[in-house]
Amino acid sequence: MFRGYIIHITAVAALGGLLFGYDTAVIAGAIGYLQEKFALTPALVGWAASSAIWGCILGAAVAGYASDRFGRKRILIITGVLFFVSALGSALATDLTTFVIARLVGGIGVGAASMLSPLYISEVAPAAFRGRLVSVYQLAIVFGINIIYIVNYLISVSGSNHWNVEYGWRYMIGSEVIPSILFFALLFTVPESPRWLMKKGMEKKAGAILYRINGDKAGAISEEIRSTLEMESGKWNDLFGKGLRLALVVGVVLALFSQITGINAVIYFAPEIFKSIGFAVESAFYQTIFIGIINTIFTFVALWLIDRAGRKKLLLWGVSGMILCLCAIGFCFYFEITKGPWLILFVLGFIACFASSLGPIPWVMIAEIFPTRIRGIAMSLCTFILWIGVILITQLTPVMLDGFGGAFTFWIFMINSVILLLFTWKFVPETRGKSLEQIEKDWIKPDEA
Numbered sequence: 001m002f003r004g005y006i007i008h009i010t011a012v013a014a015l016g017g018l019l020f021g022y023d024t025a026v027i028a029g030a031i032g033y034l035q036e037k038f039a040l041t042p043a044l045v046g047w048a049a050s051s052a053i054w055g056c057i058l059g060a061a062v063a064g065y066a067s068d069r070f071g072r073k074r075i076l077i078i079t080g081v082l083f084f085v086s087a088l089g090s091a092l093a094t095d096l097t098t099f100v101i102a103r104l105v106g107g108i109g110v111g112a113a114s115m116l117s118p119l120y121i122s123e124v125a126p127a128a129f130r131g132r133l134v135s136v137y138q139l140a141i142v143f144g145i146n147i148i149y150i151v152n153y154l155i156s157v158s159g160s161n162h163w164n165v166e167y168g169w170r171y172m173i174g175s176e177v178i179p180s181i182l183f184f185a186l187l188f189t190v191p192e193s194p195r196w197l198m199k200k201g202m203e204k205k206a207g208a209i210l211y212r213i214n215g216d217k218a219g220a221i222s223e224e225i226r227s228t229l230e231m232e233s234g235k236w237n238d239l240f241g242k243g244l245r246l247a248l249v250v251g252v253v254l255a256l257f258s259q260i261t262g263i264n265a266v267i268y269f270a271p272e273i274f275k276s277i278g279f280a281v282e283s284a285f286y287q288t289i290f291i292g293i294i295n296t297i298f299t300f301v302a303l304w305l306i307d308r309a310g311r312k313k314l315l316l317w318g319v320s321g322m323i324l325c326l327c328a329i330g331f332c333f334y335f336e337i338t339k340g341p342w343l344i345l346f347v348l349g350f351i352a353c354f355a356s357s358l359g360p361i362p363w364v365m366i367a368e369i370f371p372t373r374i375r376g377i378a379m380s381l382c383t384f385i386l387w388i389g390v391i392l393i394t395q396l397t398p399v400m401l402d403g404f405g406g407a408f409t410f411w412i413f414m415i416n417s418v419i420l421l422l423f424t425w426k427f428v429p430e431t432r433g434k435s436l437e438q439i440e441k442d443w444i445k446p447d448e449a
Contacts, residue, residue, distance in 0.1 A: 055107020064380025318357020
């Protein structure tokens with residue numbers, strides 16, 4: 001097994017995750033200045049923050065079909081172009097409409113990459129390491145968030161509030177040009193997915209790639225992929241048949257609840273939340289860096305445990321911790337315990353629990369539970385639902401905080417987490433250590449064939 005080659009492929013594909021985190025979290029630093037610049041109401045704040053995510057929904061919806069037809073790699077290259085155009089366009093925007101249009105363009109790239117990067121990694125990765133390698137995608141998202149939090153902080157302290165309102169937010173958003181160029185260039189150094197190549201009849205090329213990844217095991221893996229492809233019809237109806245109906249439900253629920261349990265309320269609006277309870281602007285930005293550090297540390301915990309403890313056990317423990325922290329955050333707001341360390345500690349606890357479980361696991365599982373021929377469109381559907389969850393949280397969080405207050409907002413997230421915990425305990429299977437083809441066969445039981 002040529003680990004250096006696998007690491008290179010994974011790292012390049014995971015840059016799509018870094019741009020995902022960078023692009024979506026940059027708004028956390030810019031939104032307050034945008035609100036002042038364009039005199040936005042709470043509803044328009046939500047619209048400005050969520051505008052890119054409407055593009056994400058479109059990108060996730062079309063990426064599966066496009067990647068099944070034209071290849072994973074080609075569509076990822078297109079996303080790199082979209083990231084660049086969006087960063088430049090939104091940084092130069094002179095009004096809210098232009099800003100929103102540019103963000104929508106970038107959102108299409110984010111939505112497509114959010115589906116294609118983990119899918120691509122899952123189709124390349126050996127079974128024994130697939131959980132960790134796909135989790136690198138989540139780690140890259142976290143790194144992207146960390147980098148832009150630091151960039152936002154450094155820019156915010158480089159000038160006065162007036163300077164930030166006029167120019168600072170432009171530098172924050174425009175800085176994405178650099179990683180988008182890097183992502184675009186490096187994609188030309190990686191191969192197409194061998195499973196996609198075999199699906200298209202290019203077995204010789206696929207075999208060469210599989211050999212570079214798996215060594216002497218490549219022949220057996222090629223045969224397993226070939227036999228599985230022969231059994232697949234590759235139709236949308238397959239997702240709703242008896243064999244894969246539960247797989248679809250699991251994928252959709254994990255995707256949706258990974259968002260509506262509150263992570264983006266913290267990631268996108270943390271500076272504004274901290275400022276609203278008395279933190280100075282500089283301190284509020286500084287707190288977000290702590291959030292990024294904890295997010296990173298516990299994503300590494302997930303990478304260490306996901307192929308050891310397994311997906312399901314990690315998810316049960318992590319979501320349980322999220323429930324406790326969300327409950328405590330709600331009480332801090334309700335009883336106005338906003339001075340001292342408690343609120344920030346419970347927020348960091350929530351981030352730690354999410355990062356070590358619900359952050360990476362949905363990406364891993366929706367990338368491994370569907371058949372090869374329909375994996376693209378199936379992941380598109382799940383990722384589409386995921387972005388619906390993001391848009392709901394991003395659009396409604398400012399309104400809920402303004403109308404209900406922090407306590408009831410975070411208690412709503414807690415209730416959603418309880419629902420997810422029960423669903424996971426009852427329906428989510430364990431996929432640790434199984435090949436993609438074995439996982440597919442497990443869904444189709446003999447009495448359902």
